Amino acid sequence: xxxxxxxxxxxxxxxxxxxxxxxxxxxxxxxxxxxxxxxxxxxxxxxxxxxxxxxxxxxxxxxxxxxxxxxxxxxxxxxxxxxxxxxxxxxxxxxxxxxxxxxxxxxxxxxxxxxxxxxxxxxxxxxxxxxxxxxxxxxxxxxxxxxxxxxxxxxxxxxxxxxxxxxxxxxxxxxxxxxxxxxxxxxxxxxxxxxxxxxxxxxxxxxxxxxxxxxxxxxxxxxxxxxxxxxxxxxxxxxxxxxxxxxxxxxxxxxxxxxxxxxxxxxxxxxxxxxxxxxxxxxxxxxxxxxxxxxxxxxxxxxxxxxxxxxxxxxxxxxxxxxxxxxxxxxxxxxxxxxxxxxxxxxxxxxxxxxxxxxxxxxxxxxxxxxxxxxxxxxxxxxxxxxxxxxxxxxxxxxxxxxxxxxxxxxxxxxxxxxxxxxxxxxxxxxxxxxxxxxxxxxxxxxxxxxxxx
Amino acid sequence: xxxxxxxxxxxxxxxxxxxxxxxxxxxxxxxxxxxxxxxxxxxxxxxxxxxxxxxxxxxxxxxxxxxxxxxxxxxxxxxxxxxxxxxxxxxxxxxxxxxxxxxxxxxxxxxxxxxxxxxxxxxxxxxxxxxxxxxxxxxxxxxxxxxxxxxxxxxxxxxxxxxxxxxxxxxxxxxxxxxxxxxxxxxxxxxxxxxxxxxxxxxxxxxxxxxxxxxxxxxxxxxxxxxxxxxxxxxxxxxxxxxxxxxxxxxxxxxxxxxxxxxxxxxxxxxxxxxxxxxxxxxxxxxxxxxxxxxxxxxxxxxxxxxxxxxxxxxxxxxxxxxxxxxxxxxxxxxxxxxxxxxxxxxxxxxxxxxxxxxxxxxxxxxxxxxxxxxxxxxxxxxxxxxxxxxxxxxxxxxxxxxxxxxxxxxxxxxxxxxxxxxxxxxxxxxxxxxxxxxxxxxxxxxxxxxxxx
Numbered sequence: 001x002x003x004x005x006x007x008x009x010x011x012x013x014x015x016x017x018x019x020x021x022x023x024x025x026x027x028x029x030x031x032x033x034x035x036x037x038x039x040x041x042x043x044x045x046x047x048x049x050x051x052x053x054x055x056x057x058x059x060x061x062x063x064x065x066x067x068x069x070x071x072x073x074x075x076x077x078x079x080x081x082x083x084x085x086x087x088x089x090x091x092x093x094x095x096x097x098x099x100x101x102x103x104x105x106x107x108x109x110x111x112x113x114x115x116x117x118x119x120x121x122x123x124x125x126x127x128x129x130x131x132x133x134x135x136x137x138x139x140x141x142x143x144x145x146x147x148x149x150x151x152x153x154x155x156x157x158x159x160x161x162x163x164x165x166x167x168x169x170x171x172x173x174x175x176x177x178x179x180x181x182x183x184x185x186x187x188x189x190x191x192x193x194x195x196x197x198x199x200x201x202x203x204x205x206x207x208x209x210x211x212x213x214x215x216x217x218x219x220x221x222x223x224x225x226x227x228x229x230x231x232x233x234x235x236x237x238x239x240x241x242x243x244x245x246x247x248x249x250x251x252x253x254x255x256x257x258x259x260x261x262x263x264x265x266x267x268x269x270x271x272x273x274x275x276x277x278x279x280x281x282x283x284x285x286x287x288x289x290x291x292x293x294x295x296x297x298x299x300x301x302x303x304x305x306x307x308x309x310x311x312x313x314x315x316x317x318x319x320x321x322x323x324x325x326x327x328x329x330x331x332x333x334x335x336x337x338x339x340x341x342x343x344x345x346x347x348x349x350x351x352x353x354x355x356x357x358x359x360x361x362x363x364x365x366x367x368x369x370x371x372x373x374x375x376x377x378x379x380x381x382x383x384x385x386x387x388x389x390x391x392x393x394x395x396x397x398x399x400x401x402x403x404x405x406x407x408x409x410x411x412x413x414x415x416x417x418x419x420x421x422x423x424x425x426x427x428x429x430x431x432x433x434x435x436x437x438x439x440x441x442x443x444x445x446x447x448x449x450x451x452x453x454x
Numbered sequence: 455x456x457x458x459x460x461x462x463x464x465x466x467x468x469x470x471x472x473x474x475x476x477x478x479x480x481x482x483x484x485x486x487x488x489x490x491x492x493x494x495x496x497x498x499x500x501x502x503x504x505x506x507x508x509x510x511x512x513x514x515x516x517x518x519x520x521x522x523x524x525x526x527x528x529x530x531x532x533x534x535x536x537x538x539x540x541x542x543x544x545x546x547x548x549x550x551x552x553x554x555x556x557x558x559x560x561x562x563x564x565x566x567x568x569x570x571x572x573x574x575x576x577x578x579x580x581x582x583x584x585x586x587x588x589x590x591x592x593x594x595x596x597x598x599x600x601x602x603x604x605x606x607x608x609x610x611x612x613x614x615x616x617x618x619x620x621x622x623x624x625x626x627x628x629x630x631x632x633x634x635x636x637x638x639x640x641x642x643x644x645x646x647x648x649x650x651x652x653x654x655x656x657x658x659x660x661x662x663x664x665x666x667x668x669x670x671x672x673x674x675x676x677x678x679x680x681x682x683x684x685x686x687x688x689x690x691x692x693x694x695x696x697x698x699x700x701x702x703x704x705x706x707x708x709x710x711x712x713x714x715x716x717x718x719x720x721x722x723x724x725x726x727x728x729x730x731x732x733x734x735x736x737x738x739x740x741x742x743x744x745x746x747x748x749x750x751x752x753x754x755x756x757x758x759x760x761x762x763x764x765x766x767x768x769x770x771x772x773x774x775x776x777x778x779x780x781x782x783x784x785x786x787x788x789x790x791x792x793x794x795x796x797x798x799x800x801x802x803x804x805x806x807x808x809x810x811x812x813x814x815x816x817x818x819x820x821x822x823x824x825x826x827x828x829x830x831x832x833x834x835x836x837x838x839x840x841x842x843x844x845x846x847x848x849x850x851x852x853x854x855x856x857x858x859x860x861x862x863x864x865x866x867x868x869x870x871x872x873x874x875x876x877x878x879x880x881x882x883x884x885x886x887x888x889x890x891x892x893x894x895x896x897x898x899x900x901x902x903x904x905x906x907x908x
Contacts (some may be wrong), residue, residue: 011642015653023724199469204787234906333658452688
């Protein structure tokens with residue numbers, strides 16, 4: 001299912017992709033180009049990224065063409081020649097895509113994908129490629145941090161209400177699941193991606209009844225197999241004692257209260273007090289859920305403070321990647337007509353040429369270092385990370401199940417040494433540049449300077 | 455056009471809305487409820503918000519129903535009774551919506567909208583209402599600040615590549631235009647919302663030619679009426695001198711170079727140097743565009759440093775509202791069956807009851823203060839801000855043109871005293887609480903405490 005089909009993905013682009021394409025067309029610049037998508041640097045406290053979004057991108061590229069009404073709109077702008085519009089009306093993507101598979105851990109400067117295609121084709125895709133890949137990679141990378149901070153306790157996605165729109169809400173559910181979340185509150189995401197869906201009650205539920213106790217009774221009567229009570233509407237400890245009454249009633253029916261949820265106040269202290277109330281009443285199996293502007297920093301702090309929380313519901317701050325709502329991600333022309341390409345703009349280094357990343361591990365399979373190389377140089381050993389996704393315009397990569405992607409992430413996570421996985425990571429994973437790539441880069445910089453800075 | 459139609463908006467919800475609804479149904483809780491959507495507090499440096507998103511919400515509510523395949527999915531979860539699923543299959547929204555019109559400036563604690571409907575209806579809409587309204591309000595509020603900082607210079611939206619998905623990219627273009635941007639780079643948004651669309655070339659364009667000069671020549675030949683040259687690919691001042699050559703060539707054809715764009719380096723200094731080069735060559739009308747992680751803070755700093763920039767292209771940081779990527783926005787049950795409702799959770803105050811906001815102005819129409827009142831109390835004078843949008847399930851508000859909304863925002867902005875409009879606003883606009891509302895709030899708190907904290 002591609003929900004964006006009627007949204008004309010060919011127009012989901014910055015205008016300049018089309019004006020540049022028009023000029024390339026006029027100049028007959030149809031030679032092969034390679035564009036590279038990569039993240040320049042880490043946001044604060046981060047030391048790795050989690051690749052995601054490839055499947056959605058391939059869905060969009062598979063059917064990429066300019067519909068008649070899109071051509072009509074472009075014609076009405078008065079900017080484009082008829083010859084160019086005729087060209088667009090028969091446009092197809094005929095290039096190749098090499099990409100990191102979803103769930104793969106990667107690092108700054110490493111290509112997430114490279115597109116090799118006639119110049120116009122690679123250029124036209126720029127905006128769409130960045131939009132699709134950055135968001136899902138951003139969300140998966142943030143979710144991975146929450147899972148890490150939770151130290152084996154469960155984490156679920158409650159983000160839909162505050163994600164940046166509907167598209168982002170769906171992607172947050174999928175991206176967080178692939179990074180190890182147990183599931184989501186998002187019903188449509190549950191349906192689209194076959195995810196476990198969680199949720200029981202809000203404060204509005206509790207307050208709509210004459211008393212909290214009546215609300216708890218009504219809920220347990222409706223969902224005796226699946227009751228989690230929100231206990232902080234009026235007073236958390238008093239709510240916990242009422243939850244004990246419900247747990248007793250359910251036990252009398254041979255059922256169990258699944259859990260209670262805390263959504264406000266000092267969660268570390270309250271969770272311990274609630275745990276004591278539940279344990280004291282003989283309900284050590286009733287689980288404690290927590291929510292309320294949680295993220296990896298809060299989760300770490302709560303666990304360090306000895307919180308008795310079994311499951312974290314993470315919403316807004318994961319759903320918008322609040323501490324790093326964007327990456328410094330770029331899609332750069334690195335080769336055209338066999339010529340290595342770069343710009344000299346200060347602070348914006350791009351590694352030239354068509355590249356591959358090789359990963360080296362120790363004898364226990366732990367990740368040790370990566371090496372960024374030119375595709376044209378002999379393999380230095382290690383595991384090549386970019387895999388063929390499209391060749392000559394055809395998707396060559398089978399669709400993977402989300403479980404496969406999740407397993408890949410989990411294996412990568414286990415193989416990443418702990419210092420890089422810390423919530424406040426200081427160390428940078430070593431990404432070496434091959435001697436050939438360094439040499440080509442240097443040579444290209446010199447050639448460009450000689451030509452342009454005279 | 456509603457691009458989300460096939461996305462089943464009835465499932466774009468947290469699961470708990472449905473489980474609560476199932477329990478309300480089982481308990482026959484069909485009385486009228488009012489839910490209020492409001493922002494609890496300002497992000498740092500902010501002192502106002504700009505309402506947006508109502509039109510998209512009304513589009514979704516107009517056709518809100520549970521499709522057969524959605525019911526089938528819910529049945530498969532095994533959580534819901536047949537009676538409840540039968541009820542959902544005939545579900546329609548029959549309630550009323552009162553809302554701030556789009557483009558209206560508003561403040562913390564003031565309802566953006568209130569929904570009055572049978573309890574289940576108001577509850578089921580919670581997630582969708584928050585998702586749609588928060589995002590567009592977030593983006594319009596951020597864009598307004600960029601316009602303010604630019605002090606009359608133009609601002610355009612370049613955000614699509616890094617917005618959180620496609621939905622957000624479209625909404626960023628619309629929301630920023632209503633807040634005074636000149637247009638967007640987003641072609642599909644241009645088409646959907648009839649916005650001016652901007653854009654010429656990227657660094658990839660310049661670097662794909664053997665030399666920068668050749669790239670400039672090719673562009674001007676293709677778009678002689680509409681050339682803006684990106685001049686920082688190799689060296690900005692050298693680029694500016696090449697732009698002069700292009701300007702001369704165009705002038706010889708009776709055309710003009712529109713502008714040059716700077717995207718890196720010290721923009722304040724470089725823009726002045728580029729201005730001097732252009733002026734010195736007799737081209738005072740060639741405009742200088744700037745881009746590159748700009749936002750209101752950067753724009754203010756650049757203008758304070760005397761930058762010679764005519765037009766700011768604002769991308770990522772506006773598109774994700776980077777300094778405040780979410781609002782503390784809540785959708786709360788405030789009345790059920792005629793009974794005022796609140797919760798006591800610490801730090802999360804909700805004003806009870808069905809409310810109206812009245813705005814008071816001085817003799818020059820400048821905004822002086824707002825008053826938050828109960829709908830049931832007599833008007834205190836001033837201008838009521840919440841307007842009917844739906845009544846008995848029918849949209850009663852005509853669709854407004856974006857130009858109308860833009861004019862409303864512009865009028866509100868002019869009427870808002872300068873201290874509140876500052877990029878780093880310290881003062882809070884006075885929102886008074888009516889005596890009746892204060893009294894009802896206090897009485898409700900006491901009643902709830904007496905009932906629940908015993």
